[in-house]
Structure formats: C-alpha cells, structure tokens
Amino acid sequence: MQKPTNTEMAIKIIKQGIAQKDKSVVHDLVRDDYIQHNPTVPDGRKGLLGLIDRIIDGELPMPVINVKRVLAEGEYVVLHSDFDWGGRKAVFEIFRFEDGMAAEHWSGIQNHPKQTANGHSMVDGETAITDRSKTESNKALIKDFLEKVFIAGQFNKLRDFFDGDKYLQHNPMIADGVSGLERGLEEMQKKGIKIEFHKIHQIIGEGNFVLTLSEGKFDGKPTAFFDLFRVEHGKIAEHWDVLQEVPAQMPHSNGMFSLSLYRRLGGYDAIAGFVDSAFPRVAAHPELSHFFRGHATESQYRQRQLIVDRLCAVTGGPVIYIGRPLESVHRGLGITEANWNTFMKILTTAMDERKFPEAAKKEFIEIFEKQFRAATIEGELKE
Numbered sequence: 001m002q003k004p005t006n007t008e009m010a011i012k013i014i015k016q017g018i019a020q021k022d023k024s025v026v027h028d029l030v031r032d033d034y035i036q037h038n039p040t041v042p043d044g045r046k047g048l049l050g051l052i053d054r055i056i057d058g059e060l061p062m063p064v065i066n067v068k069r070v071l072a073e074g075e076y077v078v079l080h081s082d083f084d085w086g087g088r089k090a091v092f093e094i095f096r097f098e099d100g101m102a103a104e105h106w107s108g109i110q111n112h113p114k115q116t117a118n119g120h121s122m123v124d125g126e127t128a129i130t131d132r133s134k135t136e137s138n139k140a141l142i143k144d145f146l147e148k149v150f151i152a153g154q155f156n157k158l159r160d161f162f163d164g165d166k167y168l169q170h171n172p173m174i175a176d177g178v179s180g181l182e183r184g185l186e187e188m189q190k191k192g193i194k195i196e197f198h199k200i201h202q203i204i205g206e207g208n209f210v211l212t213l214s215e216g217k218f219d220g221k222p223t224a225f226f227d228l229f230r231v232e233h234g235k236i237a238e239h240w241d242v243l244q245e246v247p248a249q250m251p252h253s254n255g256m257f258s259l260s261l262y263r264r265l266g267g268y269d270a271i272a273g274f275v276d277s278a279f280p281r282v283a284a285h286p287e288l289s290h291f292f293r294g295h296a297t298e299s300q301y302r303q304r305q306l307i308v309d310r311l312c313a314v315t316g317g318p319v320i321y322i323g324r325p326l327e328s329v330h331r332g333l334g335i336t337e338a339n340w341n342t343f344m345k346i347l348t349t350a351m352d353e354r355k356f357p358e359a360a361k362k363e364f365i366e367i368f369e370k371q372f373r374a375a376t377i378e379g380e381l382k383e
C-alpha cells in the first residue's frame with residue numbers, strides 16, 4: 001500500500017476522524033504528544049479524542065466540513081474549509097507532520113455572515129495551484145507586503161503590491177479592489193477601530209498561494225490573523241482571511257502561535273545541558289580564562305546556575321532570574337568585542353552539538369546579540 005501524503009492525512013483527520021467521529025484515525029495519524037494551538041481544544045492526541053467524545057455525547061454539534069483549498073509545503077499542510085458547525089464558519093487549519101504523523105496543529109475559525117461587502121463568500125474563488133516554481137518569490141512578496149504596510153504602517157506603499165485596482169476580496173467587511181481595501185481601512189479608522197499586526201509567525205506557500213499566520217490586535221483585542229493570498233504575475237490578486245480573538249485562558253499552555261523558544265530548544269534540561277557544555281569551555285579558553293581565575297568552585301556553581309536561570313527566563317520558561325543585572329556584574333572586567341566573538345563561537349558550536357533546531361538556534365543567537373551583548377562588552381555598557 002502506498003504511504004498517504006501529508007495532505008491526505010490532514011483531510012482524513014478532520015473529515016473521517018472529527019466529522020465522522022472515527023477515533024481510530026486519530027490513533028493512527030496523530031502523535032501522542034501532538035501540540036495543539038487551537039485555543040479551545042486540550043493538548044495532545046488525548047485532547048483531540050476528547051473533542052470527538054464531546055461530539056459523540058451531543059455536547060457539541062456534528063460538524064459538516066467542506067475542504068475548499070489545500071496547500072502543502074514541506075512538513076506543513078494548510079486546509080481552508082467551509083464548516084457547518086452550529087452555523088456557517090470559515091476555517092483555516094495548519095498541520096505540521098513529523099515521521100508520517102500529525103505533530104502540531106494551528107487553527108482559526110470565524111462566523112460566516114449571511115451578507116458580505118463584496119458579494120463573495122469567505123471561501124469561494126480560485127482554487128487551482130499554479131506557478132509552483134515561484135513559491136519562494138511569492139512568499140517573499142507577501143512577507144514584504146505585511147511587514148511594510150501592516151507592521152510598519154506604510155500605507156503609501158500599499159498600491160505597489162497590486163496590479164491597478166484588480167483585487168478580489170473575501171474579507172466579509174471589505175469591498176473588492178484596492179480602492180475597496182483603502183475605503184475599508186479608512187472607515188475603520190473613522191470608527192476608531194485599529195488593526196495592528198505585530199509579528200508574522202508562519203508563512204506557508206505553494207505556487208501562487210501564500211498563507212500567513214500573524215499575531216496582533218483588532219479593535220484593541222489580541223487577535224490571530226490567518227491571511228491567504230493568491231499572487232498573479234508578482235502582484236496580489238485575491239485574499240481570504242479569518243480573524244480569531246486570542247482568549248486569555250486556554251486549555252493548554254501552547255498559545256495560538258508558537259511554542260516559547262524555551263520549549264523549542266527542549267526546555268530546562270536542554271538549556272542546562274547547553275550551559276554545561278559551553279560554560280567550562282568559555283572558562284578554559286586561553287583568551288577568556290583570565291576573567292574567571294581565582295573563583296572558588298562554589299562561586300562557579302552559583303554563576304552556572306544563574307546563567308541557566310537567566311537563559312530559561314529570557315526564552316519564556318517558568319523560571320525567575322534572581323541574580324544581579326548583567327551590566328553590573330560585567331562592569332570593570334574589560335570584556336572586548338574580540339572576547340565576545342570568541343565567546344559566541346564557543347556557544348554556537350555547543351548549540352550545534354546539542355542539535356538545537358535551526359530556527360530556534362537562530363532566535364537564541366539573536367537574543368545574545370540583541371539583549372546580552374550590550375550588557376557584556378565594556379565599551380557598550382550603559383551608564
């Protein structure tokens with residue numbers, strides 16, 4: 001039997017597993033440690049089985065799911081669906097697969113109004129995937145669009161991303177065309193409704209389609225923005241979205257967007273293990289050893305523990321740093337930029353040895369460069 005594709009598995013999980021309440025599908029295709037970001041479903045395979053039980057018990061209505069659009073990139077699958085689940089709803093789901101099973105899941109759901117400002121539904125329109133060779137450039141275009149226009153607020157750049165007024169809109173509040181988008185944004189501004197995009201967490205593309213998951217605020221409320229764009233000849237041609245408020249309380253600690261860096265690095269043991277590989281090498285390096293000479297073993301243990309705590313706290317772990325501010329512990333040591341570079345080389349090697357995932361490693365290094373560097377190098381210390 002041929003192995004099912006990630007897309008086939010994702011569709012089977014929601015259509016046969018959830019809508020048809022077939023728990024065996026969840027046992028076969030969903031990992032026990034499945035990371036759930038849906039803000040109403042508990043974590044793990046167990047959480048998903050619990051959701052099916054609530055449907056079987058009649059506590060939740062039976063969903064009817066019509067998958068309208070599918071895109072797949074590497075380990076990720078995106079489903080865009082029309083749900084009838086106690087009313088019509090537009091839904092985006094992202095699945096991440098690992099070793100042939102679903103390992104992580106994000107989703108956004110929004111009630112579908114009877115009437116929309118553009119006459120389209122939130123899920124109809126183009127579905128065909130073309131231009132597979134342009135996936136990367138289309139992803140870069142959408143990233144640039146969101147960063148410039150919605151994160152940096154450069155609305156004067158808006159028209160650079162469109163071909164004249166040609167733009168099909170599926171957001172139910174906004175009319176077609178770039179003119180429709182401009183009017184819609186203007187009207188919201190007049191009503192005092194602010195749209196704030198803070199961070200893009202995911203960009204998944206296949207050919208002419210690009211999906212983004214962003215974190216921000218809509219009308220002052222923390223919101224998850226799922227935006228799907230269709231690109232034609234390097235310009236944005238069509239757009240669908242789902243906005244969901246991020247609830248203050250969730251039945252898991254995974255958030256709606258991404259696990260903390262602390263969790264992605266592997267948690268406490270992984271961070272402590274990293275410090276225990278890197279720290280003795282820093283203290284023994286011929287260029288750096290003089291900083292640590294004469295410290296009693298007990299003082300070294302204390303310092304090691306404070307470094308572990310500082311790193312766990314800064315990456316979002318459940319740890320509080322109770323040491324002194326880094327500027328004051330490093331002031332007077334005379335640490336140079338060259339010392340810093342040697343130090344970072346040792347750290348990067350230790351990160352590679354511990355096989356931190358590439359994206360997490362990059363973020364971790366960025367924390368060192370952006371937050372710790374200026375609290376370490378003598379010439380960069382603040383007054």
Ligand code: HEM
Pocket residue numbers: 288291292303306307310311322323324325326329330333335339340343368372373376
């Ligand atoms: C070139 C790089 C670095 C060198 C040579 C260095 C050196 C030192 C030395 C010699 C001490 C002991 C000071 C004393 O007790 O008198 C110290 C303390 C400490 N350092 Fe660094 N450091 C470096 C970078 C960093 C970075 C990036 C962090 C970020 C986590 C860090 C966190 C700490 C902590 C938490 C303490 C102990 C704080 C306390 O005692 O309250 N260091 N460092």
